[in-house]
Amino acid sequence: DQQVKQNSPSLSVQEGRISILNCDYTNSMFDYFLWYKKYPAEGPTFLISISSIKDKNEDGRFTVFLNKSAKHLSLHIVPSQPGDSAVYFCAASRGNNDMRFGAGTRLTVKP
Amino acid sequence: ETGVTQSPTHLIKTRGQQVTLRCSSQSGHNTVSWYQQALGQGPQFIFQYYREEENGRGNFPPRFSGLQFPNYSSELNVNALELDDSALYLCASSFPLPTGLSGYTFGSGTRLTVV
Numbered sequence: 001d002q003q004v005k006q007n008s009p010s011l012s013v014q015e016g017r018i019s020i021l022n023c024d025y026t027n028s029m030f031d032y033f034l035w036y037k038k039y040p041a042e043g044p045t046f047l048i049s050i051s052s053i054k055d056k057n058e059d060g061r062f063t064v065f066l067n068k069s070a071k072h073l074s075l076h077i078v079p080s081q082p083g084d085s086a087v088y089f090c091a092a093s094r095g096n097n098d099m100r101f102g103a104g105t106r107l108t109v110k111p
Numbered sequence: 112e113t114g115v116t117q118s119p120t121h122l123i124k125t126r127g128q129q130v131t132l133r134c135s136s137q138s139g140h141n142t143v144s145w146y147q148q149a150l151g152q153g154p155q156f157i158f159q160y161y162r163e164e165e166n167g168r169g170n171f172p173p174r175f176s177g178l179q180f181p182n183y184s185s186e187l188n189v190n191a192l193e194l195d196d197s198a199l200y201l202c203a204s205s206f207p208l209p210t211g212l213s214g215y216t217f218g219s220g221t222r223l224t225v226v
Contacts (some may be wrong), residue, residue, distance in 0.1 A: 004153070034214050043115070043201055043217030044154070089153055091214075097144065097167030099215065101153035 003027045004092050006102035014110055019077040021105050023090030026071065030092040030100075033066060035075045038087045038104070047088075048075070080109045112137045115218035117202050123224045124192050130223060134202030137216045142166070143185040144215060145177060146201040154201055155163040160185055189223075 005024045013019045025033075031052050036044035050064045050073070051058040057064050063076045077084055090102040116135040124130050136143050142161045146154035156169035159180035174190040183204070189196055199222050203215035 006153075025114070036214070036217075043203075044215075045217070046214030048215060088148045091153075097142075097159040097161075098156050098169065099137065100156065101146075103151070103153045 002092055004100045005030050005107050008105050009103070010106040010108070011078050012108045012110065015082055016079045019080045019084065019107055019109065021075040021077075021088050021090070021107065023073045023075075023098040023102055024071055025073070025092050025100075027092070027094065027100075028068075028071065029082075029094050031095065032093050033073050034062070034091045034093070035062075035064060036089040036091060036101075038082075038089060043068070044089055077107075080107075082109050082111050085109050115202055115204050115216050117200075117218035117221050119221060120219065121222045121224075123226060126192055126194060126225055128192050129188065130192060131189045131198050132189075132202075132221045132223070134185045134187070134204075134218060136183045136202075136204030140204035140206060140216065142205045143162075143179055143183065144203045144205070145185070145187045146216065147171075147196075147197075148199040148201055148204065148220070150198070157187065175193050192225045194225050197223060 006043045034049040035047040037047050038044040048062050066073045087104045087106050093099040118133045142158040145157040148154045158168040159166045163179045176188045179185045199219045199220040202218045205215045
């Protein structure tokens with residue numbers, strides 16, 4: 001059962017522009033939503049998270065927006081940099097185990 | 112502060128064999144989760160261990176089993192390997208509460224190929 005979905009397998013943006021990565025989920029019981037970044041030959045690295053009681057969380061160039069009524073979250077990267085090129089995974093957790101991941105979106109930031 | 116270490120990095124096994132993958136958690140973390148990431152997919156939850164006991168399990172058959180040791184390191188064992196078990200196996204460690212705020216610390220994974 002695919003409870004977390006990332007429908008865009010890839011995204012390409014120009015350096016300096018905004019990158020918007022999207023994620024949809026089906027389980028309304030999720031407590032937290034997270035974004036991870038993965039470079040080749042490395043494990044995913046935690047980027048930013050948001051609690052289900054909030055609708056926005058910002059950390060530097062990264063902002064996550066949560067729309068609970070639409071069961072949708074997005075990650076905004078502004079401005080995008082070539083070093084941001086990686087695979088981004090959306091994840092959601094209920095309680096302290098069983099974190100569910102989306103299939104990932106490959107972001108390419110062109111110089 | 113050391114991160115999460117997994118061994119081996121790569122492994123090739125024959126169908127029907129058994130395999131053991133190892134993980135050392137990040138210092139101070141007492142919870143370890145294992146994930147399977149097939150090509151082109153996101154990580155799929157296998158199970159989690161907290162204080163040496165299984166603390167949740169995903170939709171994987173019993174031939175996937177695990178252990179956690181007193182030093183919080185962990186093993187993933189897979190019996191009767193099948194071709195579809197070929198994947199990247201990721202270990203992640205965390206504090207037990209609240210993982211949703213700080214996320215997991217992942218290792219670089221073990222690439223298992225079953226032939």
